[in-house]
Amino acid sequence: MPFVKKISLENGIIGIWEISESAGSLISAFQFSENEKNEFKKFIGEKRQKEYLATRLLLQNILGQKTEVIYLESRRPLLKNSKLNISISHSSDFVTVFISNELCGIDVENVHRNIDRVTKRFLHPEELAWIENSNQSQILKIIYWSAKEAIYKCSCETGIQFDKQIFINPFEIEKTDLFSGKLTCKNRNVHYILRYFILENNVVVYCVEDKKNSL
Structure with missing residues (x-):
């Protein structure tokens, strides 16, 4: 049985599934609708098949019922016949979902992922300078990447430049798991409340909009 965790929050639920089973085992555990059968046929690689199945089995586990995921043209996920919002993320080890009444975002990344070659493409120069002066620059780069991914998903916007708009x-990661961020888009400054936690060799960051401070 894979590691499954359900975290209840004030503004939603986070679910975690460890991707430790074969695609065949996950297929045996999942009941496909006709639409899901057609979707699943598009995935040739086992990694993508496992992500697809683990996400839906995780949702079934934490919601207590089978719930289909549908996608808008922008690739934003929605829960079919539900007013709840959902955000989904995968790493090589885990699937994570964040379900909330509010718009939400979540991202999971392996802490050993090498993102040095792209830091200037997603970090503002001020962010990069602060991180490089820290004694925990590697983990901070991963947290910042995940934070920006989570904000991007929560915003429902497209074409966002991570280094310029987010x-x-x-914040001091030794002292707090709570931090904040801002997206500048369409003449608005949208502020976000973010939290992170470590999951084995992965970082998970999730967020909701800070409506009190957004303009």
């Missing part, structure tokens, strides 16, 4: 405020 800014993460400095």
Whole structure:
């Protein structure tokens, strides 16, 4: 049985599934609708098949019933016949979902992922300078990447430039798991409340909009 965890929050639920089973085992455990059968046929690689199945089995586990995921043209996921919002993320080890009444975002990344070659493409120069002066620069780069991915998903916007439009405020990871960020888009400054936690060799970051401070 894979590791499944359900975290209840004030503004929603986070679900975690460890991708440890074969695609065949997951297929045996899942009841496909006709639409899901057609979707699943498109996935040739086992990795993508496992992500697809684990996501839906995780949702069934934490919601207590089978719930289909549908996608808008922008690839934003929705729960069929539900007013709840959902955000989904995968790493090589885990599937994570965040379900909320509010717009929400979640991202999971392996802490050993090498993102040095793309840091200037997703970090503002001020963010990069602060991170490089830290004694935990590697983990901070991963947290900042995940934070920006989570904000991007929560915003439902497209064409966002991570280095120019999303800014993460400095925080001390030794002292707090709570931090904040801002998206500048369409003449608005949208602020976000973010949290992170470590899951084995992965970082999970999730967020909702800080409506009190957004303009």
